[in-house]
Amino acid sequence: MNHFKKIVLSFAAVLGLAMLAGCNKDDEPQKALTPSEVLASVAWKTTNAKNNKGENVVLTDVNVANFVGFAYFKTDGTFTMYNLDDSPKMHGDWTVSADGKTRTIVAKDAAGATLFTRVVDITVLTKDEFTYRIYPNNDDKSIYFDIVHTPTTHEEPK
Template sequence: MNGLKKITMVLLVIIGSTLTFSCSKDDEKVEEPKLTPSQILSSISWETTNAKDNQGNDVVLTNLNVSNFVGFAYFKTNGTFTMYNLDNSPKMHGDWSVSADGKKRTIVAKNDAGVVLFTRVVDITVLTKEEFTYRIYPNNNDKTIYFDIIHTPTTHKEPQK
């Protein structure tokens, strides 16, 4: 009888080990293909949801230092963008690009006739599928004072002109 218990115990250990090891691959996460910074930016509709100052403090979105950067942004894969204020009124449109290393975003705002109004290059501090943050400087000669403009994904549909 003692031998039967030993054999039963060995069989249970073997069966348990087999089940544990045979199922381990089912739990492995399938890795998603790595997206370029441009692909990340253009694959998501963005909404400004927060801003922080150089001390890390939250800044209300109506603050004059950040209010011009607040709204919905739609970066298209063809290199064009449109931005709207939070009330859906048009803000600007034009062309965009992100450096290959994901550290700079450039927008070239244009009027309806295609004439360039301005070009803005900003430092990107975060660019993931969950957050897009860039830094602005009220005075380009003083890099110690800045505001980080934080965007998160939105399901808000792009308004039609």
């Protein structure tokens, strides 16, 4: 019987060690990212647009074409954007409100002078999707387009 106890105890010890070895950092809860950290965590590509009726809008539509491309938001608060053919679109500074409800970009020229500032409402901001809303006429909030971006592995053009 003593031999049987040793086998059971050895088995329990091996099982316990296997369970401990199976635990790793991937199993630990991840720190929640701030909205700014989420936006800067990946490169983004415009993959869809929807109108206020929820219908898909082709990315060449005059109402959304200016918002289509690749976007790279850096942790230092700067951004660069490119058209889908990799031609430069704009660069400058960016912020996201602490509550994650708005994103502001300040586009700048080569000398660093401000060209324009754009504030948009964020409707989705996760590691899998970044969607913001634009209004063709700021006086009429009933007509809008949601510009949908998803993560991309596309390297930032040089």
